Amino acid sequence: MTRSGELPRIPDGWLDGAPADTGRTDSSSAPVQMASTLDYDGATNQLTLTRGDGTVQQFPAGNNTDSRSGGRWPNGTFRYERHTTHGEEDDSPNGKYGSHGNYIFTVPSREDMGVHSGRVDRRDGAGRSGVDHATFGCIRATDEGTAAIGDAMASDDPVTRISVRNNR
Amino acid sequence: MRSLAAVAVGILVFSGMAVAQEFRGPPWFSAERCSREDAIAADKGIGQLKSWAALHRAFRLYRQCDDGGIAEAYSDAVAILLTEHWSEVPALAKFARTNPEFERFVLLHINSLMSPEQGKTIVDNAHNRCPAGIKQLCGRLEAKAKHPL
Numbered sequence: 001m002t003r004s005g006e007l008p009r010i011p012d013g014w015l016d017g018a019p020a021d022t023g024r025t026d027s028s029s030a031p032v033q034m035a036s037t038l039d040y041d042g043a044t045n046q047l048t049l050t051r052g053d054g055t056v057q058q059f060p061a062g063n064n065t066d067s068r069s070g071g072r073w074p075n076g077t078f079r080y081e082r083h084t085t086h087g088e089e090d091d092s093p094n095g096k097y098g099s100h101g102n103y104i105f106t107v108p109s110r111e112d113m114g115v116h117s118g119r120v121d122r123r124d125g126a127g128r129s130g131v132d133h134a135t136f137g138c139i140r141a142t143d144e145g146t147a148a149i150g151d152a153m154a155s156d157d158p159v160t161r162i163s164v165r166n167n168r
Numbered sequence: 169m170r171s172l173a174a175v176a177v178g179i180l181v182f183s184g185m186a187v188a189q190e191f192r193g194p195p196w197f198s199a200e201r202c203s204r205e206d207a208i209a210a211d212k213g214i215g216q217l218k219s220w221a222a223l224h225r226a227f228r229l230y231r232q233c234d235d236g237g238i239a240e241a242y243s244d245a246v247a248i249l250l251t252e253h254w255s256e257v258p259a260l261a262k263f264a265r266t267n268p269e270f271e272r273f274v275l276l277h278i279n280s281l282m283s284p285e286q287g288k289t290i291v292d293n294a295h296n297r298c299p300a301g302i303k304q305l306c307g308r309l310e311a312k313a314k315h316p317l
C-alpha cells in the first residue's frame with residue numbers, strides 16, 4: 001500500500017528522459033535516468049537494494065527497537081530525506097551508526113528514521129550485536145549494505161524511497 | 169438519529185484512544201513540533217554530547233525530536249556519561265533538581281541500547297560511589313540500570 005503522504009519525491013526532470021537543465025524537449029533521444037529503491041522485509045530481516053538497471057543486492061538487517069521507543073518502522077513506502085554523518089567515533093564499524101552514517105527517510109509521525117549499521121562487536125542490553133542490536137526505530141544493516149546505499153547515492157540512480165513490509 | 173450520533177461519537181473516541189495508545193515513545197517527543205531544521209540541528213550536535221550541560225541543552229532545544237537516530241545518540245551519551253564520567257554526576261543532579269523532566273529523559277535513555285557491561289558499571293557506580301546529597305537520584309539510576317529492557 002502506498003499512502004499519498006509517503007510517495008517518493010522525484011526531482012524535477014527525473015525519470016522523464018530530459019534533465020531540466022538541458023532544455024531538450026525530445027525525450028525519445030534523451031537518456032533515461034532511473035532511481036534505485038530499498039525494500040526491508042521484517043519477516044526475513046533482509047534489506048534489498050534494487051538499482052536503476054535492475055541489479056539486485058541483498059543484505060541482512062534488523063529492526064529490534066527498545067521498548068521505550070516509538071517502536072518498529074511502520075509498513076509502507078517512504079521517501080528519502082537526507083544523509084547524516086557524525087565523525088570517526090560514531091561512524092565506525094562498532095559506532096552507533098556504523099561506517100557510512102544514517103540514511104534518513106520521511107516517516108509520518110516519526111523523526112530521524114534511518115537505515116544505518118554499527119555495533120558489530122558490541123552487545124546491547126539483551127546480548128544482541130550487529131544487525132540485531134537494538135535501536136530507537138532505525139533499521140540496522142551491515143556496513144556492506146550501507147556502503148551499497150552510498151554507492152547508489154553517488155551514482156546516477158540514487159535511492160529515492162524505501163518500502164517496508166511484514167514489520168508489525 | 170440521536171443514538172446513531174452517539175454511536176458515531178463513541179467510535180471516534182475509541183479509535184482516537186487506539187491511535188493514542190499505539191505510539192509508545194517518549195512523552196516529550198512530537199513529530200509535529202520537531203521541524204526539519206530542529207532535526208538537522210539536533211543531528212549536527214550529536215558529536216558535542218560529552219557533558220551533562222551539553223545533553224541538558226540538547227534536551228531543552230530538541231526534546232521534541234527524541235526519536236530514531238537522534239534518540240540513539242541521546243542513549244549513547246547517557247550511557248557514556250554514567251560510566252566513563254561518573255565524577256560529573258553532581259552536574260546531572262543539579263539539572264535534575266531544576267528540571268525534573270530532564271531526569272525522566274535521562275532515566276528513559278538508560279535502556280536496552282547500552283551494553284550489559286555499561287549497565288553493571290552504572291549499578292556499581294550508583295551503589296558504591298554515590299556523592300553525598302544525591303542518594304535518591306543514585307537509587308533511581310541504579311534501579312533503571314538493573315532493568316534496562
